Amino acid sequence: MPTHHPVLIVGAGPVGLVAAAELVRLGVPVQVLEAGPDLSGEMRGSTFHAPTLDLLDGIGAAKAMIGQGIVAPRMQYRSRNQGIIADFDFGVLSDVTRHPFRLQCEQFKLTRILHSMLTDKPGFSIRFDARVAGCTDHGDAVEVLLENGEKITGSYVIGADGARSPIRKSSNIEFEGFTWPERFLVLSTPFDFATLIPGLADVSYYADPEEWFFLLKVPGVWRAMFPVPAEVEDEETMTDDYARARFARIVQGRDDYPIRHRTLYRVHQRVAKTFRQGRVMLAGDAAHINNPLGGMGLNGGVHDAFNLAGKLAQVWHGEGGEELLDLYDRQRRGVTVEHVQRQTIANKQNLEAKEPEAQRAFRERMADTAADPAKAHAYLMGVSMINGLRRAAEIR
Numbered sequence: 001m002p003t004h005h006p007v008l009i010v011g012a013g014p015v016g017l018v019a020a021a022e023l024v025r026l027g028v029p030v031q032v033l034e035a036g037p038d039l040s041g042e043m044r045g046s047t048f049h050a051p052t053l054d055l056l057d058g059i060g061a062a063k064a065m066i067g068q069g070i071v072a073p074r075m076q077y078r079s080r081n082q083g084i085i086a087d088f089d090f091g092v093l094s095d096v097t098r099h100p101f102r103l104q105c106e107q108f109k110l111t112r113i114l115h116s117m118l119t120d121k122p123g124f125s126i127r128f129d130a131r132v133a134g135c136t137d138h139g140d141a142v143e144v145l146l147e148n149g150e151k152i153t154g155s156y157v158i159g160a161d162g163a164r165s166p167i168r169k170s171s172n173i174e175f176e177g178f179t180w181p182e183r184f185l186v187l188s189t190p191f192d193f194a195t196l197i198p199g200l201a202d203v204s205y206y207a208d209p210e211e212w213f214f215l216l217k218v219p220g221v222w223r224a225m226f227p228v229p230a231e232v233e234d235e236e237t238m239t240d241d242y243a244r245a246r247f248a249r250i251v252q253g254r255d256d257y258p259i260r261h262r263t264l265y266r267v268h269q270r271v272a273k274t275f276r277q278g279r280v281m282l283a284g285d286a287a288h289i290n291n292p293l294g295g296m297g298l299n300g301g302v303h304d305a306f307n308l309a310g311k312l313a314q315v316w317h318g319e320g321g322e323e324l325l326d327l328y329d330r331q332r333r334g335v336t337v338e339h340v341q342r343q344t345i346a347n348k349q350n351l352e353a354k355e356p357e358a359q360r361a362f363r364e365r366m367a368d369t370a371a372d373p374a375k376a377h378a379y380l381m382g383v384s385m386i387n388g389l390r391r392a393a394e395i396r
Contacts, residue, residue, distance in 0.1 A: 007155055033126075061110065073089075075102065077207060191257040204216075224246070237264050283305050338391065
């Protein structure tokens with residue numbers, strides 16, 4: 001018989017609220033537990049790929065996001081010395097998606113759109129200042145323990161509670177992988193780099209053996225990301241002098257861009273040993289983290305949420321067996337290891353290649369791919385994560 005406890009979702013970020021929206025749409029009551037006093041306002045992820053927008057369109061969120069973001073129809077690879085290496089037009093994907101572009105829109109805007117959509121929906125509730133300590137699977141239900149000692153019972157729990165997930169840790173699920181020795185520094189400035197760099201795309205990656213970087217336009221600012229060597233102290237990276245030195249490498253002779261935000265963070269490549277253990281499910285950063293080159297972490301988490309919600313709704317309604325939840329694990333963990341981890345590691349290695357032969361091979365490969373419509377289509381199917389979604393659907 002179907003259970004009547006709600007599904008508990010830990011974390012009101014984009015992954016948690018997407019899962020909530022899809023479950024409520026499918027007739028499953030949910031309670032979201034958010035540690036903070038309100039929805040997070042952190043910028044964090046800001047790239048939404050074409051198939052992610054297609055999925056979000058199904059719950060009525062894509063139109064509002066597009067209205068609050070920047071449509072980026074092109075993506076470039078560049079070098080400091082040789083200018084544009086390759087220029088890709090996402091329009092070639094119009095045969096496979098309703099959104100043949102990247103949308104640059106800070107993730108906090110999606111959470112607010114979803115929260116507004118869900119607030120008055122039957123079956124939806126959310127608690128703020130509900131900091132979760134862990135959970136216990138009792139076999140016929142799951143119990144979440146708050147740090148204040150309160151216990152909340154649910155039918156299942158979805159840990160969408162980030163890389164340090166208390167749900168994952170209390171379930172003793174290993175987080176396999178490694179941490180890169182360097183950190184990443186993100187500097188945001190209202191200065192428009194397109195006024196200095198002719199033909200600059202809103203998404204531009206610069207390959208360089210000394211210091212790669214990328215430029216990403218979001219509403220109101222450009223975000224620039226740089227690697228920080230392991231030997232540089234955290235305190236030094238947050239100084240104006242360090243920021244000016246990084247900015248000076250973008251366009252020779254200029255380093256005086258005003259800084260709106262700066263963020264330094266460690267970068268990991270890790271995947272949970274399982275995305276499902278009994279009545280405990282993991283999604284998003286709680287299940288997998290990777291470097292941000294390619295914008296695959298946030299999008300992969302949203303893909304997790306849709307995949308899981310569809311299967312969990314069937315189980316909750318008694319329309320499918322629990323083997324569906326094992327299928328979620330096989331599909332989403334499988335494609336994370338097979339596609340996302342491999343692609344993001346390759347992205348970093350290509351941009352930072354130090355050997356002249358490796359640099360030349362990357363430039364020639366990208367130029368050849370961008371110049372051939374069929375090759376460009378195949379390449380963008382991969383980096384836009386359409387291939388990953390299709391591959392996940394093939395896994396049984």
